[in-house]
Amino acid sequence: MIITYFGREHFKLSVGDLTVAVNPVSKDGKGKVAKYGADITLITTNHPDYSGAEQTEHGEKVPFVVRGPGEYEVKDIFIKGFGTTTKLKEGKVEKEYQNTSYVLTLDGIRITFLGALSHMLEAEHKEVIDETDVLFIPVGSDSFLLNPYDSHKLAVSLEPKLIIPMDYDEQSLPIFLKEAGMEKTDPVEKLTIKRKDIEGKLGEIVLFHEM
Numbered sequence: 001m002i003i004t005y006f007g008r009e010h011f012k013l014s015v016g017d018l019t020v021a022v023n024p025v026s027k028d029g030k031g032k033v034a035k036y037g038a039d040i041t042l043i044t045t046n047h048p049d050y051s052g053a054e055q056t057e058h059g060e061k062v063p064f065v066v067r068g069p070g071e072y073e074v075k076d077i078f079i080k081g082f083g084t085t086t087k088l089k090e091g092k093v094e095k096e097y098q099n100t101s102y103v104l105t106l107d108g109i110r111i112t113f114l115g116a117l118s119h120m121l122e123a124e125h126k127e128v129i130d131e132t133d134v135l136f137i138p139v140g141s142d143s144f145l146l147n148p149y150d151s152h153k154l155a156v157s158l159e160p161k162l163i164i165p166m167d168y169d170e171q172s173l174p175i176f177l178k179e180a181g182m183e184k185t186d187p188v189e190k191l192t193i194k195r196k197d198i199e200g201k202l203g204e205i206v207l208f209h210e211m
Helices: 125-128 148-158 174-181
Strands: 003-007 011-015 016-022 041-044 064-066 069-076 077-089 093-106 109-114 136-140 162-166 190-192
Touching: 016 093, 041 077, 064 069, 077 125, 077 136, 093 125, 125 148, 148 174, 162 174
Parallel strands: 016 041, 041 064, 109 136, 136 162
Antiparallel strands: 003 011, 003 190, 011 016, 069 077, 077 093, 093 109
């Protein structure tokens, strides 16, 4: 699996010819807009910063778009989504949104993508996650997304092999890394991993250069 980061919460996960996009930024959102074809697009939150599914239509590829809680099976990929609520700003207005966190397995690697999560998970949410190899978690600096202290606490409780922080800024990321004791983590351009590469790891943080 190859993981590519475009900023905010926008990631592309590729396994062979299969491409999964998560939270592409829309033209009306704040962040980099990237255009490419995906087979599956996961949208956690109906907010311009996370809901640019149209950006993942390209050429002959028109993705199956998942926008909310439930169980889905697409191209032999089984996806579970569970809902929480979150407050975000759209322009100058504060609104309440549903956020959907997704759990799926790609290339034998179990992935949890928490999306625009604003508070700690309940026990029933953790039961859906069960166990995870790669955790994508927001690290916010405002009053909306999980703050860096709670992000670290939640990440540790889920015991992932790899932790990928997202939606951070220059204030929140250093706090998160300090909490984890990994201040000197160097960012990578892309991450290419196989199941055997992450066996034996626990809580290792991966940072990305934005594409």
